[in-house]
Amino acid sequence: MRRGWRIAAEELRLLARTRVAWLGLLALIILSAVAAATSAAHVAREQAVRAEQQAAADRAFEAQPDRHPHRVVHYGAYVHRPVSPLAAFEPGIDPFTGTTLFLEGHRQNSATFGAMRESSGLIRFGQLTPAFVLQALAPLLLIFLGFSVVARERETGVLRQLRVHGARPAEVLLGKSLALGAVAAVALAPALAALAIAASSAPGEATAGALIAAAFLVYLAIWVLMVVAISAMAGSSRGALLCLIALWAVVVVLTPRAASALAARAEPAPPRVETELRITRDARTIGDSHNPDDPFFAAFRARTLAEYGVSRIEDLPVNYRGLVSAEGEALTSRLFADYARRTADQQRAQSRWLQAGAIVSPALAVRQAAMAGAATDLENHVRFLEQAEAHRFDLVQRLNRLHAEDVRPEDDAARSRDPEAEQRTRVAAENWARMPDFSFTPATPEARVEAMIPGLGVLALWLAAAVGLLVLASRRLLGEPR
Amino acid sequence: MRAILRELWFLGRSRAALGAIMLLAVLACVAVAFGLAETARDRAAIAQVLALQAEEDVIVAARTSDAGGSAYGAYFPTWDSPSPLAFAALGQRDLSPSVLRVRALALEAQLYENEQANPELALAGRFDLAFVAVYLAPLVLIVLLHDLWSGEREAGRLAALRAIPRSMSRIFVSRAGVRAALVAVALLAPLGVGALLEGAALGKTLMFAAALIGVVVFWTLTILAVARLGSRSTVNAAALASLWFVLTLVGPAAANLVVTAAGPVTEGPRLARENRDAVHGAWDLPRQPTLDRFVALYPEWADTAPMTEPFHWKWYFAFQHLGDVAVADLSQAYRQGIERRERLARVAGWLMPPVGLQQMMHRLAETDVTAQLAYQDRIRAYHTQIRAFYYPYLFRDQAFGPEDFARAPRYQADGARP
Numbered sequence: 001m002r003r004g005w006r007i008a009a010e011e012l013r014l015l016a017r018t019r020v021a022w023l024g025l026l027a028l029i030i031l032s033a034v035a036a037a038t039s040a041a042h043v044a045r046e047q048a049v050r051a052e053q054q055a056a057a058d059r060a061f062e063a064q065p066d067r068h069p070h071r072v073v074h075y076g077a078y079v080h081r082p083v084s085p086l087a088a089f090e091p092g093i094d095p096f097t098g099t100t101l102f103l104e105g106h107r108q109n110s111a112t113f114g115a116m117r118e119s120s121g122l123i124r125f126g127q128l129t130p131a132f133v134l135q136a137l138a139p140l141l142l143i144f145l146g147f148s149v150v151a152r153e154r155e156t157g158v159l160r161q162l163r164v165h166g167a168r169p170a171e172v173l174l175g176k177s178l179a180l181g182a183v184a185a186v187a188l189a190p191a192l193a194a195l196a197i198a199a200s201s202a203p204g205e206a207t208a209g210a211l212i213a214a215a216f217l218v219y220l221a222i223w224v225l226m227v228v229a230i231s232a233m234a235g236s237s238r239g240a241l242l243c244l245i246a247l248w249a250v251v252v253v254l255t256p257r258a259a260s261a262l263a264a265r266a267e268p269a270p271p272r273v274e275t276e277l278r279i280t281r282d283a284r285t286i287g288d289s290h291n292p293d294d295p296f297f298a299a300f301r302a303r304t305l306a307e308y309g310v311s312r313i314e315d316l317p318v319n320y321r322g323l324v325s326a327e328g329e330a331l332t333s334r335l336f337a338d339y340a341r342r343t344a345d346q347q348r349a350q351s352r353w354l355q356a357g358a359i360v361s362p363a364l365a366v367r368q369a370a371m372a373g374a375a376t377d378l379e380n381h382v383r384f385l386e387q388a389e390a391h392r393f394d395l396v397q398r399l400n401r402l403h404a405e406d407v408r409p410e411d412d413a414a415r416s417r418d419p420e421a422e423q424r425t426r427v428a429a430e431n432w433a434r435m436p437d438f439s440f441t442p443a444t445p446e447a448r449v450e451a452m453i454p455g456l457g458v459l460a461l462w463l464a465a466a467v468g469l470l471v472l473a474s475r476r477l478l479g480e481p482r
Numbered sequence: 483m484r485a486i487l488r489e490l491w492f493l494g495r496s497r498a499a500l501g502a503i504m505l506l507a508v509l510a511c512v513a514v515a516f517g518l519a520e521t522a523r524d525r526a527a528i529a530q531v532l533a534l535q536a537e538e539d540v541i542v543a544a545r546t547s548d549a550g551g552s553a554y555g556a557y558f559p560t561w562d563s564p565s566p567l568a569f570a571a572l573g574q575r576d577l578s579p580s581v582l583r584v585r586a587l588a589l590e591a592q593l594y595e596n597e598q599a600n601p602e603l604a605l606a607g608r609f610d611l612a613f614v615a616v617y618l619a620p621l622v623l624i625v626l627l628h629d630l631w632s633g634e635r636e637a638g639r640l641a642a643l644r645a646i647p648r649s650m651s652r653i654f655v656s657r658a659g660v661r662a663a664l665v666a667v668a669l670l671a672p673l674g675v676g677a678l679l680e681g682a683a684l685g686k687t688l689m690f691a692a693a694l695i696g697v698v699v700f701w702t703l704t705i706l707a708v709a710r711l712g713s714r715s716t717v718n719a720a721a722l723a724s725l726w727f728v729l730t731l732v733g734p735a736a737a738n739l740v741v742t743a744a745g746p747v748t749e750g751p752r753l754a755r756e757n758r759d760a761v762h763g764a765w766d767l768p769r770q771p772t773l774d775r776f777v778a779l780y781p782e783w784a785d786t787a788p789m790t791e792p793f794h795w796k797w798y799f800a801f802q803h804l805g806d807v808a809v810a811d812l813s814q815a816y817r818q819g820i821e822r823r824e825r826l827a828r829v830a831g832w833l834m835p836p837v838g839l840q841q842m843m844h845r846l847a848e849t850d851v852t853a854q855l856a857y858q859d860r861i862r863a864y865h866t867q868i869r870a871f872y873y874p875y876l877f878r879d880q881a882f883g884p885e886d887f888a889r890a891p892r893y894q895a896d897g898a899r900p
Contacts, residue, residue: 020720024724031732034736038739038743042742049748053751053752056752056755057751057755060755060759065766067765067766068765071762071765074762075758075762076758078751078754078755080751092605093601093602093604093605096577096601096604096605097596097601098596100750100751100754102591102754102758109595110595110596110597110598111596112594112595112596112750112754113594113750113751113754114596115742116574116577116604117574117577117578117594117596117820117851117854118747118750118819118820118823119738119741119742119747119820119823119851120738120741120820120823120824120826120827120851121573121574121824121827121840121841121844121850121851122734122735122737122738122741122827122830122837123738124573124574124607124608125730125731125734125735125738125837126607126731126734126735127735127738127739128732128735128736128738128739132735136727136731137727137731137732140723140724140727144720144723144724147716147720148716237716238629238715238716238719241716241719241720242498242625242719245621245624245625245719245723246621246625249617249618249621253617253618254509254618256606256607257606257607257608257609257613258609259606260602260603260604260606260607260608260609261516261608261609263600263603264520264576264603265516265519265520268523269598269599269600270527270530271527271528271531271579271580271581271597271598272579272595272596272597272598273531273559273579273581273582273583274527274530274531274534274581275598276583277531277534277535277538278534280538281534281537281538284541290545343598347600347602350600350602350603351600351602351603354602354603354606364606371602377602378600378601378602381601415792415793416791416792416793417791417792417793418791418792419791419792422792422793
């Protein structure tokens with residue numbers, strides 16, 4: 001093992017004398033720093049903007065004058081998905097979803113106003129974030145600095161000399177791996193510092209942050225081992241370089257896109273409008289409030305009359321219109337939840353294709369782990385949509401209750417013709433401030449750590465495979481003539 | 483000719499070179515097949531929505547008893563069919579809707595709906611011919627051409643080859659030419675097949691082909707320059723891969739940062755909120771002044787009867803439209819912000835030719851941001867037609883029945899396409 005350290009030290013001394021090595025490392029560190037700084041600034045700005053928009057939306061809701069509760073059902077509420085603190089390191093899906101959701105009665109809107117439709121097409125080339133630098137650029141640097149670590153020694157005959165002096169192949173490969181690993185550690189440092197800063201900016205992020213750091217450590221370790229193994233197994237330095245660049249292109253560039261295309265093909269999602277039309281149709285089949293003889297609403301009427309012990313709607317102590325609105329809302333809400341679950345399930349099935357792609361590409365695995373840890377994955381967005389829908393239903397039903405209890409049916413029936421009746425249907429403004437505000441509860445740190453397990457598991461498999469490859473390379477070196 | 487045949491024969495004996503070209507050809511074919519499947523699915527999805535909407539319309543029509551109720555309840559579909567070249571550059575079509583329904587209500591609340599797409603798929607990126615050309619073809623060219631001179635030197639043949647008269651043109655140019663041409667063919671052949679199947683216009687297809695050739699030519703010349711100046715094959719390959727990385731990954735991402743910072747687009751949520759507040763505020767205002775403000779903008783309805791009751795559909799649709807008018811400036815600013823970013827991105831395209839060529843492909847395929855904004859323009863124009871259709875019934879209190887509903891204007895997808 002002592003010899004392994006010596007070989008590592010020797011390799012590092014050589015690298016330190018290579019101008020290109022310094023240049024590459026410097027470029028990576030500068031890019032990391034730029035990515036970290038701009039990404040942190042961007043996330044801070046987004047956090048401020050969204051909080052500000054949320055506050056403005058809440059203010060507007062509470063500032064409403066006396067209104068008919070059903071007006072307020074349609075006035076609705078805006079909710080904004082907050083940015084998670086670790087998004088500064090890995091923004092994940094944040095730019096590719098709408099961040100503003102309009103909640104109103106009888107309708108389920110899509111989240112709008114996301115970066116992807118407010119940016120130029122450039123956004124599709126990728127984003128300069130610390131995670132991107134580590135995922136894509138750092139492996140390339142390791143390839144450039146390491147493709148010849150063993151191949152060169154063979155070409156110059158040094159390898160044979162080492163063997164003659166008693167160095168075992170495993171020691172040589174280990175030494176070279178240690179040297180390249182040291183480079184990887186330096187390359188990791190700025191991005192991990194950015195991660196540490198992001199994680200320390202909010203409580204409870206430390207565990208997820210540490211696991212994300214561990215995921216990237218393993219990811220770069222995989223690359224270090226593969227670079228050294230392939231350098232040892234290739235016939236020449238040039239062969240090793242071309243082979244490694246091809247591997248990098250497949251892992252980092254090709255596989256994520258191919259997996260995404262396969263997912264879209266295997267699980268074709270219907271357009272949103274189709275879902276909307278199907279919900280309308282299903283709702284009509286269950287209960288059609290436009291139809292006076294509809295059995296669903298007839299049964300509801302009978303049930304309501306029995307509940308209050310009266311025989312006519314006019315004798316009810318509450319406003320029947322408000323009750324019907326609440327019943328209709330409950331009906332459509334069940335359908336919204338049902339279809340939203342189907343959509344989410346299908347999207348999860350699509351994302352499983354990406355998880356399968358991780359078996360071919362550790363870059364996908366590390367990204368999945370990072371997104372799950374940073375709460376910037378699909379699951380976090382689905383969670384936002386679910387919580388927003390729950391808030392929508394609760395808000396609308398509170399307003400329907402006001403409609404049933406505080407608006408007299410005679411006034412309600414006359415409000416379109418009689419200005420005074422219209423005034424009387426208005427409920428006092430102080431009610432609006434009593435409505436609950438929306439606040440998004442992100443997944444707990446424990447849940448996020450659990451969600452990282454598949455990605456981390458695949459990375460562990462890759463690490464094992466890379467070690468296996470190194471062992472194989474060392475066996476082959478052993479078989480070479482001295 | 484003999485030189486070309488000789489180079490083809492050499493190529494046939496180099497497993498790595500042949501493999502790289504074959505791999506590229508396979509990936510280009512797969513990309514086109516995916517693209518064709520995606521656009522076919524897109525069209526089928528639009529047809530499916532239109533069929534469902536037609537069934538819905540039958541029920542809506544049967545219930546039609548007044549213009550106001552119809553204008554409030556009826557949804558009118560619009561759609562943005564993929565262009566004949568969309569298969570080759572899928573662009574933004576995954577996240578922005580290909581079908582959007584509008585009602586005669588305030589449009590600003592309806593125009594910015596998103597598609598319910600899986601963002602993780604969008605994050606990974608699209609797999610289409612434009613991707614294969616801009617990302618993968620350069621890597622194949624680097625493999626094929628980085629050692630054009632250094633490879634011969636390292637094999638000890640360079641001096642001998644140099645001694646041949648006109649060696650430059652007879653050996654190196656024809657070698658580079660044959661290899662670059664094969665890469666171009668690997669990209670162009672699938673494009674041609676796809677364009678034929680989709681019935682794309684010849685002019686646009688040729689321009690798309692020119693963009694693909696542009697990528698091959700740009701990279702071939704760049705690689706040859708480095709290969710000529712460079713010394714060792716490995717140094718050339720590493721330098722070229724770095725250059726590719728900068729021009730295709732880091733450069734565009736950095737440009738996106740600059741473009742985003744240079745022109746913030748923050749109007750969206752405020753636009754939606756102010757539109758809503760303007761629309762709903764009308765319920766808390768005296769009726770007649772609202773109607774008067776609408777009539778001032780549209781004097782053709784000046785002779786409409788004054789408001790005598792708290793509710794009339796004409797007043798309702800007047801304030802809906804006034805809600806859009808109230809945020810017209812904000813809406814304009816929002817859109818101009820996006821257009822400004824797109825313009826700045828084109829500047830980045832001039833600085834980084836691979837980016838510019840991909841932008842050209844998306845423009846030709848009508849899958850870029852500009853095409854999305856053009857679709858929004860078509861929706862706006864159609865929404866105006868729908869309003870204009872209902873206004874006479876509303877402002878003149880004309881009877882409205884199912885036969886009138888059947889006369890509502892239909893969206894003309896192709897008529898409106900420039």
